[in-house]
Amino acid sequence: xxxxxxxxTLVSQYLQERSFPQxxxxxxxxxxxxxxxxxxxxxxxxxxxxxxxFGKENLQEVLPASCAIEYFHNFSLIHDDIMxxxxxxxxxxxxxxxxxxxVAILSxxxxxxxxxxxxxxxxxxxxxxxxxxxxxxxxxxxxGQQLDMDFxxxxxxxxQAYLNMIKLKTSVLLGGALKMGAILSDASxxxxxxxYDFGVNLGIAFQLQDDFLDVYGDPSSFGKQVGGxxxxxxxxxxxxxxxxxxxxxxxxxFQNLLFPNQLSDEEKIARMKKLYSTLAVDEYTNQxxxxxxxxxxxxxxxxxxxxANKAELFALADMLMNRVK
Amino acid sequence: xxxxxxxxTLVSQYLQERSFPQxxxxxxxxxxxxxxxxxxxxxxxxxxxxxxxFGKENLQEVLPASCAIEYFHNFSLIHDDIMxxxxxxxxxxxxxxxxxxxVAILSxxxxxxxxxxxxxxxxxxxxxxxxxxxxxxxxxxxxGQQLDMDFxxxxxxxxQAYLNMIKLKTSVLLGGALKMGAILSDASxxxxxxxYDFGVNLGIAFQLQDDFLDVYGDPSSFGKQVGGxxxxxxxxxxxxxxxxxxxxxxxxxFQNLLFPNQLSDEEKIARMKKLYSTLAVDEYTNQxxxxxxxxxxxxxxxxxxxxANKAELFALADMLMNRVK
Numbered sequence: 001x002x003x004x005x006x007x008x009t010l011v012s013q014y015l016q017e018r019s020f021p022q023x024x025x026x027x028x029x030x031x032x033x034x035x036x037x038x039x040x041x042x043x044x045x046x047x048x049x050x051x052x053x054f055g056k057e058n059l060q061e062v063l064p065a066s067c068a069i070e071y072f073h074n075f076s077l078i079h080d081d082i083m084x085x086x087x088x089x090x091x092x093x094x095x096x097x098x099x100x101x102x103v104a105i106l107s108x109x110x111x112x113x114x115x116x117x118x119x120x121x122x123x124x125x126x127x128x129x130x131x132x133x134x135x136x137x138x139x140x141x142x143x144g145q146q147l148d149m150d151f152x153x154x155x156x157x158x159x160q161a162y163l164n165m166i167k168l169k170t171s172v173l174l175g176g177a178l179k180m181g182a183i184l185s186d187a188s189x190x191x192x193x194x195x196y197d198f199g200v201n202l203g204i205a206f207q208l209q210d211d212f213l214d215v216y217g218d219p220s221s222f223g224k225q226v227g228g229x230x231x232x233x234x235x236x237x238x239x240x241x242x243x244x245x246x247x248x249x250x251x252x253x254f255q256n257l258l259f260p261n262q263l264s265d266e267e268k269i270a271r272m273k274k275l276y277s278t279l280a281v282d283e284y285t286n287q288x289x290x291x292x293x294x295x296x297x298x299x300x301x302x303x304x305x306x307x308a309n310k311a312e313l314f315a316l317a318d319m320l321m322n323r324v325k
Numbered sequence: 326x327x328x329x330x331x332x333x334t335l336v337s338q339y340l341q342e343r344s345f346p347q348x349x350x351x352x353x354x355x356x357x358x359x360x361x362x363x364x365x366x367x368x369x370x371x372x373x374x375x376x377x378x379f380g381k382e383n384l385q386e387v388l389p390a391s392c393a394i395e396y397f398h399n400f401s402l403i404h405d406d407i408m409x410x411x412x413x414x415x416x417x418x419x420x421x422x423x424x425x426x427x428v429a430i431l432s433x434x435x436x437x438x439x440x441x442x443x444x445x446x447x448x449x450x451x452x453x454x455x456x457x458x459x460x461x462x463x464x465x466x467x468x469g470q471q472l473d474m475d476f477x478x479x480x481x482x483x484x485q486a487y488l489n490m491i492k493l494k495t496s497v498l499l500g501g502a503l504k505m506g507a508i509l510s511d512a513s514x515x516x517x518x519x520x521y522d523f524g525v526n527l528g529i530a531f532q533l534q535d536d537f538l539d540v541y542g543d544p545s546s547f548g549k550q551v552g553g554x555x556x557x558x559x560x561x562x563x564x565x566x567x568x569x570x571x572x573x574x575x576x577x578x579f580q581n582l583l584f585p586n587q588l589s590d591e592e593k594i595a596r597m598k599k600l601y602s603t604l605a606v607d608e609y610t611n612q613x614x615x616x617x618x619x620x621x622x623x624x625x626x627x628x629x630x631x632x633a634n635k636a637e638l639f640a641l642a643d644m645l646m647n648r649v650k
Contacts, residue, residue: 149351
């Protein structure tokens with residue numbers, strides 16, 4: 001759906017028209033590189049959809065804001081990958097692996113500034129409001145990344161703390177993209193808040209689904225190694241819930257599985273899945289995801305614009321939520 | 326002068342009134358830390374002086390922009406110190422030494438966003454113009470830092486390339502601070518350009534002086550180890566000029582001094598100074614500094630405002646240029 005969506009084409013064209021200086025090469029080559037690894041461009045599309053929802057005709061006026069969101073997202077990927085020591089991004093070497101940490105730090109910084117440069121191209125009367133939303137979201141994304149790193153060194157993470165972390169790290173940017181579109185379409189503050197909340201709750205639901213699919217996804221369609229989170233002891237919603245519920249022999253089994261052991265990858269995954277099933281954390285995760293999705297849908301429903309205007313956002317949400325293929 | 330200057334007091338008060346959240350501590354503690362290492366706050370003072378020059382009465386309206394400049398400067402220090410593996414900053418451990426690289430990367434990012442948050446507090450009608458100047462300067466500072474790192478791996482750096490690098494890395498921020506003040510004071514574009522150029526040329530003169538003082542400064546008043554640049558083979562204007570001029574036995578001596586050798590620190594410094602003297606690069610550096618200073622003074626002189634308005638900027642320039650103690 002994404003690559004052929006008319007908004008995706010608009011975004012891609014706008015991004016391709018942006019040019020970066022040739023020199024200093026170590027500053028701008030990594031930016032060209034990360035942007036060429038083309039993700040699905042969902043975030044910039046959300047900015048366009050947020051504007052269309054409230055009747056914006058001229059989407060050209062929304063493209064700089066939508067590009068700012070995409071640049072910010074890619075900046076955060078470059079820096080997160082350094083911090084997480086990630087070797088690959090979208091199947092290609094990460095910037096810090098392709099070049100080095102210093103290049104990744106500085107080119108990330110420059111890309112963040114370029115995001116603000118795009119904000120400066122927005123209609124002048126909208127810039128102050130857009131800047132406020134963008135800044136708040138950007139700071140929350142930093143907070144989310146810090147919390148995520150903090151959690152790695154904590155023995156117990158509460159469900160609430162986890163939900164707050166994924167909200168900050170990944171969901172507020174979706175809400176922010178929609179809200180910026182709404183601002184550019186002169187939506188009221190109440191409407192801005194509803195579409196922001198829709199985006200945030202959709203984002204949380206999406207992340208919970210990602211945790212679920214990491215364990216139960218179809219290896220042929222899920223982009224990453226199924227069971228990867230279990231193997232690296234990542235504190236997902238499934239693991240957090242398991243730790244919270246397990247008692248007696250289940251608790252013992254949970255601790256055995258975390259303790260450095262001689263288990264094969266297959267056995268560790270199989271035994272953790274059995275534990276998840278025993279404690280019904282798989283069902284719980286799905287239920288929680290449904291709750292956030294329902295919240296999101298209710299918020300979109302509550303927005304006072306013609307239903308036809310909402311169709312493309314409902315369709316996007318359905319697709320992200322794997323309800324349609 | 327600085328600490329007791331009324332503008333310095335205004336800036337310090339404003340900075341002290343800003344508060345950062347307590348959590349996540351690893352995100353905000355480093356920001357509180359770097360800001361507490363209080364430099365001389367020259368850059369935010371320049372924003373105030375740029376506004377006063379054009380008659381701005383209400384300096385409260387300039388404080389957010391001046392704070393944005395100071396936050397940006399501190400962001401760049403945090404990230405540069407990671408890249409340069411610097412252990413100390415203003416006599417205290419750098420952020421990445423006090424915590425670690427990841428903390429320094431992310432808290433630097435957050436501080437950059439906080440800088441833009443301050444821009445959003447500026448008078449709404451001025452935000453678009455301020456944002457454009459700030460973005461351009463920010464990007465140029467990144468370019469300057471990249472060029473500086475590139476130079477470390479280059480055998481020969483031209484004088485022109487060096488002057489361009491110091492302009493980008495350190496001087497445009499001084500010009501930008503003044504220009505932002507001018508914008509907030511409704512100066513014309515021509516006036517904005519003149520005060521920007523004044524700041525840039527003053528910055529270049531200051532950096533050339535810094536190169537000079539690193540070799541010839543009074544150890545009791547110069548903050549760093551005298552001769553430090555020679556010992557670490559830093560490509561300063563003195564060294565670049567020497568490499569360019571040296572022929573015959575001077576060239577041989579120059580290469581001997583760079584080649585890893587058994588010389589004591591004192592001997593290496595003494596012999597390099599002798600070479601500088603032979604080739605008169607010390608005089609050349611001073612002359613070049615004077616030229617940039619003269620350019621700067623001419624630009625300030627050309628601005629069509631009452632001479633009394635210029636007095637404090639001339640005084641600051643004189644003081645930075647060591648013309649008064």
